[in-house]
Amino acid sequence: MSRLIDLRRRGLLRASGVTLLSASAVALLAGEEKVALANTGGAASDVGILNVALALEHEAISAYQLGAQSGLLQKPVLEVAVLFQSHHKEHRDALVATIRKMGGTPVMAKSDAEVAKALNAASLKTQADVLKLAQRLERGAANAYVGVIPSFNDRTLAQISARLGEDEVMHWTALTGALQQPLPAKALSFGA
Template structure:
């Protein structure tokens, strides 16, 4: 369930922009833009993996599903940033993402899936790490839900790769 503020924001009700809330809101917008950058990167990374021809069958199906999740995350973040009066960060070009991720080194399906798992784990930890920084309470809940999606993606990819699950408690967000 979303909080009343989240429902209002998603429903198109303007957030307060008075001077008392402007500084905390700008901080929240900045954090959301970093998150949006992660989502842009994830969308591009899954596209690079899909277009590589290295990922096949159920792994490709999962990659496409996860990419669709990231597109949903992107859309929600863009909408929220705009409703808060901010300007959403633009995605980097596919070529820039491929270069940053050293996509040329990907030679097998496992290489692609390991990269995806690494990015998903990084995103899960990033979302968990920013939760205390939000001034708007409902954004904390949204970040937690995003972290849950990223953790689910990492867990599924780890299973496909045959990687062990963490053996200790509190494995994420540290």
């Protein structure tokens, strides 16, 4: 299941080796409207991909909500989970605004019950289980942003993608610390 989650997050930005999230969409998400306007094209396709991203952000918000309501998280860990959920809400809001700016209709969130079933939340029995699920989701998001960087011709867009990926790595690192797991022993551990 964890491999499936990682692949789904990575698949958001790439499918069959073809980058799906356009430079203009990433620029809009990062608040770089001038860069986005210079890279217009394929708006309908971008809206479809952004809706996939929005669905995944909805899922992340629900996953953190399920973790927060589980009663399994101790106070300091719960506070971090709520903080990360707020980051995903900011991502959601940016995606919704971007989709609307591009003339699209944002996809609706699934219910928490649907997300719980999809993520097999019933199997979460300990704080560590909740953290491991969040860790897998965050690693998948980080890998997705790293994976899209080579597709950019504009170095500014590559930098924006890298910055977004760095936020996801920050989440992953904090979760890894909360799990008291060692950091990767080898360099270049993301994006592979």
